[in-house]
Amino acid sequence: MRIDVVTIFPGYLAPLREALLGRAIEAGLVELGVHDLRDWTHDVHQAVDDSPYGGGPGMVMRPQVWGEALDAVLGEEPARLVVPTPAGRPFTQATAQAWAAEERLVFACGRYEGIDQRVVDAYADRGPVDEVSIGDYVLVGGEVAVLVMVEAVVRLLPGVLGNPVSAQEDSFSDGLLEGPAYTRPVSWRGLDVPDVLRSGNHAAIARWRRDRALERTAARRPDLLDALPPDALDRADRAF
Numbered sequence: 001m002r003i004d005v006v007t008i009f010p011g012y013l014a015p016l017r018e019a020l021l022g023r024a025i026e027a028g029l030v031e032l033g034v035h036d037l038r039d040w041t042h043d044v045h046q047a048v049d050d051s052p053y054g055g056g057p058g059m060v061m062r063p064q065v066w067g068e069a070l071d072a073v074l075g076e077e078p079a080r081l082v083v084p085t086p087a088g089r090p091f092t093q094a095t096a097q098a099w100a101a102e103e104r105l106v107f108a109c110g111r112y113e114g115i116d117q118r119v120v121d122a123y124a125d126r127g128p129v130d131e132v133s134i135g136d137y138v139l140v141g142g143e144v145a146v147l148v149m150v151e152a153v154v155r156l157l158p159g160v161l162g163n164p165v166s167a168q169e170d171s172f173s174d175g176l177l178e179g180p181a182y183t184r185p186v187s188w189r190g191l192d193v194p195d196v197l198r199s200g201n202h203a204a205i206a207r208w209r210r211d212r213a214l215e216r217t218a219a220r221r222p223d224l225l226d227a228l229p230p231d232a233l234d235r236a237d238r239a240f
Ligand SMILES: NC(=S)c1ccno1
Pocket: 084, 085, 086, 132, 133, 134, 135, 136, 137, 138, 139, 140, 141, 142, 145
C-alpha cells in the first residue's frame, strides 16, 4: 500500500515513521509520502487560505493550491482521497478494514475552517473521495486524525502485526468490544486473575471471554449490540 499525506505541517506526521508503522515502512509493506502544501503556493507569503464567502469566522483553504497539490500527488494512479473533517461520516473499524484493501490512500489535511468544498467536488469525478470523522469533536486540523486512521489501517495489512490473530480478535472485529485481558502475576494488590483463565479449559475460557465482551458491550456500547446482524448471537450468547 502507498499512503500520501498533504499538510501544511509535515512534522506532525513524523510519528508515522516510528515503531510498528516505521517497521512496516522499512519492511516495504507500506510506502509513505508526506508533502508540504505550501510547496504549491506561488506568492511570497505562501498563502494557503482566504476569507470565507458569505462571511463568518476564520479562514478557508484555497482551492487553487489544493488543486495543484493533489494533481501532483495523485498523478494518474487510482487512489482513495480521504479528507478528515468533523462533518464527515464516522471512521470505524469497518472503514479501516475496507481501506486496508486499497492500493493507495491520499490524505488531505485541512486546517482553519476547512478546505473549499469545490476541492472535494472536483476530485469526486476522478475517484472515490471520503470525508470522514474520527469522532464527534473538533480538532485544529486533520493531521491528528490521519495519524489515527493510518495506524488503524496499516496494522491490518498482512505482515504488519506479529500475530495476525490479534487483528481478528480486536474490539469491533466481531461487532463487540474486547473483554478484559490479564497477565502475570496471578495476584496483584489483592486482585486475582479469574480462575477460568488459568483452568486450561479452552471451551470455558472462550465462553467466559465472550460473556465478558457481551457484558462490556451492553454496558458501554449498547448501540453495537443493536447493530449486530440477527445471526450474530448464538443461543449461549442470548442466555447471557
Ligand atoms: N473529528 C475530526 S476527523 C476532525 C478533523 C478536523 N477537526 O476535527
